[in-house]
Amino acid sequence: HVEWTVKDANNADVASGSQVVEGTILTLSVVAKEHYKIKSLVVDGKTDLLPTTEAMYEVREAVTFVAKVAQILSAKYKKQVNGILVVKYKETGAELGENEEVEGGTELLFELKPNAGYSIEKLFANGVEIAADAPYTVTANVEFTATFAVKTTQYTVAYTKTPEHGTVQVKNGSVAVEPNTTVAANTVL
Numbered sequence: 001h002v003e004w005t006v007k008d009a010n011n012a013d014v015a016s017g018s019q020v021v022e023g024t025i026l027t028l029s030v031v032a033k034e035h036y037k038i039k040s041l042v043v044d045g046k047t048d049l050l051p052t053t054e055a056m057y058e059v060r061e062a063v064t065f066v067a068k069v070a071q072i073l074s075a076k077y078k079k080q081v082n083g084i085l086v087v088k089y090k091e092t093g094a095e096l097g098e099n100e101e102v103e104g105g106t107e108l109l110f111e112l113k114p115n116a117g118y119s120i121e122k123l124f125a126n127g128v129e130i131a132a133d134a135p136y137t138v139t140a141n142v143e144f145t146a147t148f149a150v151k152t153t154q155y156t157v158a159y160t161k162t163p164e165h166g167t168v169q170v171k172n173g174s175v176a177v178e179p180n181t182t183v184a185a186n187t188v189l
Contacts, residue, residue, distance in 0.1 A: 001036040002067045005029040024059045035072050037103070042066040071104035076143040082118045083148035086111040090135050107135040114148045121149040153185035 006014040007027045014026060030053055032038045040047045041055065044064055057063070076099045077085055087096040090107035102108075110132050112120045123132040124145045130136060132146075159168055159179050170177040170189050177189060 001033050001069045001071075002038060003031045003033065004065075004067070005031075006065075020059055022060060026057050026059060028055045028057060028065060029053070030067050032067075032069055036069045037072055039068045039070050042068060072101050073104055073106075073138050074141045075100050075102045075106075075108065075138055077145065078143075080146050080148065082150075083112060083114040083120070083146060085123075085144065085146040086113070087144060102138050104139060106138045108138065109135055110144070110146075112146050112148075114151075117151055118148040119151045121147040154182045155185060155187075157181050157183055157189065 004016075005028070006016075007029075008014050008020065009025050014020060020026070028041070030038055030041065038053060042065070043057065047068070057065075075087065075096060077087055077096075078098065088094060088109045088111065089096060090109050096102070096108065110123060112123065112132055114120055120132065122129050124130065124147075125136060125142050126140075127145075136142075157170060157177050157179065159170060161168055161179055172183065172187060172189055177183065183189070
């Protein structure tokens, strides 16, 4: 996922596996390919000894250079209808912009805030429903969307079906409504 250029003091290319004289100064240049970034250069298993894109190194013994890379993916979300979707980095709690590049393996958390009169319905990643209360690990480019439903106020219909001097019948259209049944607000009985 990277392209290496290694040159000696004479600006001659040094191929991987080549032998050089002790004390040779090598110039390393590392470029990440598209959709990747260099996290660190590792020299014989030790990280952070060299800058991540270009460095000079004096050879004192056999040495191995490794570039640690991360895949860069996009994480998007849009303004939602009837509520707010907020996406945050699990590690820092910082809010993610509406269209960000993130490293593969990044964990995200969600806050869903319905507008007045609405409730949270579902959260989706690329059209597939996901849990809103669990971290999401980014493994591919992803777009999040949320849906919010109109809150319906419910009422319990309470009455005595057989009072002392007769009977009572309540109907929703032609369907009988039994005592202690729950109905939505604005239902005509």
